[in-house]
Amino acid sequence: MSPDLEPLARHLAMPYYDDALPAHDSFHAKRVRDLSLRLAADWDEPVDRGVLAAAAWLHDVGRPLERTGEIDDHGEWAAARASDLLASEGVAADRVDAVVHCLRSHSIRPSSPEPETPAAKLLFDADKLDAAGAVGLVRLACIVGERSGRAGEKYAAIDTGSVPGADDAGTPDLTLLREWARERLDALYTPPGRRHGESRWAFMQDFFDRFEAETAIPDT
Structure with a gap:
């Protein structure tokens, strides 16, 4: 049986925020999670809320490493890390891919791909609204x-x-x-x-x- 995605993602994400500064810490991740689900409830597009919430918890796990210059793109790094972590916990491949797309496309930088799914668009919007x-x-x-x-x-x-x-x-x-x-x-x-x-x-x-x-x- 596939695990419950949101609590698993939150559990996996929390250690990565230990060294985060206030603008991109776990409180930011929770606000983005809460707001993204609120936006989803106000939209008539079907959304996998588990994917959306999981991506919100995981979207900035690479920020501490980007801040110190250890990585160049926290979105790409988070996508790769989340893919490994979620797959190792038995999350279905299609849902892992859905989370990964959200993470890769959540940044406003020109090199980031466009969000193509409702979950990715909602994550992007909630992150920018914060x-x-x-x-x-x-x-x-x-x-x-x-x-x-x-x-x-x-x-x-x-x-x-x-x-x-x-x-x-x-x-x-x-x-x-x-x-x-x-x-x-x-x-x-x-x-x-x-x-x-x-x-x-x-x-x-x-x-x-x-x-x-x-x-x-x-x-x-």
């Missing part, structure tokens, strides 16, 4: 810090760049977070994903307006 809205703003700020730490220099400044003569002139500013979020929301595949994206983007617009008001140069 970079938008209130949670997304926190995650994107974490990514700026993570990249700064890896490069050994400031990756971006949490400012609007509106202060003349500031030390951070020329460094990307808060506009970078807006661009990252918009790029991901523009790439969404599913109708429920796009509906959620509109709501999260509206919140982000309000946030950016408030941020700019708080950092505005006072009238003299």
Whole structure:
């Protein structure tokens, strides 16, 4: 008998998140799992929810290795690793292949294949939505810090760049977070994903307006 896929995938994935930083940790994986299933419930396409949930747990298991430069593509690495792990646990080959496709196609990088199945499209959308809205703003700020730490220099400044003569002139500013979020929301595949994206983007617009008001140069 084939094992229950989601709890198996969660069990197999958890050790790989031990060294993950906050933007791509097991909490992110769980949010993506929860949101992807919520999107599936709002879509009239048939979806293998076990495959979808399993892929959500496994999609970022390679992030710690990518961050340290040990691998180049966490999606491809996760796909290969998940294929071996799931097959060794007796998961049916067709479901292993379905999870692998989700993992290979979940990234927004140009080299990633297009998601072709409903499960792959939902995973992609849920992952990108976790970079938008209130949670997304926190995650994107974490990514700026993570990249700064890896490069050994400031990756971006949490400012609007509106202060003349500031030390951070020329460094990307808060506009970078807006661009990252918009790029991901523009790439969404599913109708429920796009509906959620509109709501999260509206919140982000309000946030950016408030941020700019708080950092505005006072009238003299």
